[in-house]
Amino acid sequence: MHKSKLAGFIIDCQGPELASAAGFWGGALGMELRALPPEEADSYVQLEDPLGALHVEVQAVTHPSRVHLDIETDDIEAEVRRLEALGARRVAQVKTWWVMEAPTGHRFCVVRNSSPGFAQQARQWR
Numbered sequence: 610m611h612k613s614k615l616a617g618f619i620i621d622c623q624g625p626e627l628a629s630a631a632g633f634w635g636g637a638l639g640m641e642l643r644a645l646p647p648e649e650a651d652s653y654v655q656l657e658d659p660l661g662a663l664h665v666e667v668q669a670v671t672h673p674s675r676v677h678l679d680i681e682t683d684d685i686e687a688e689v690r691r692l693e694a695l696g697a698r699r700v701a702q703v704k705t706w707w708v709m710e711a712p713t714g715h716r717f718c719v720v721r722n723s724s725p726g727f728a729q730q731a732r733q734w735r
Contacts, residue, residue: 612727612732615679615680617663617665620665620666623671623674638656642654653667679719681727685706685707697711703718
């Protein structure tokens with residue numbers, strides 16, 4: 610058995626201007642920007658939800674800009690297999706997570722759980 614839940618939304622921005630992209634989305638959504646640790650700072654900027662309910666990041670990418678969601682889990686391989694049984698397919702493994710594609714063509718990621726309260730909020734799967 611394993612658990613999973615929606616982790617948040619990632620705004621993928623193609624191009625070299627991560628800071629200006631994050632500034633736009635922070636202003637548009639009314640969220641403050643939060644710098645991430647140095648090993649992530651070149652690729653990601655977190656947007657702070659004033660209510661603490663949403664996890665939103667702006668990510669620098671080389672593919673066309675889009676928004677994708679992350680599903681967090683305590684067992685990545687079990688969650689990927691569960692989603693494959695629903696019709697998703699593996700696209701690429703990146704570091705510790707999987708990029709997946711839904712039957713609808715939407716891309717999403719399956720990542721390690723990291724949100725506070727994961728154990729209480731996540732759904733348990735057999």
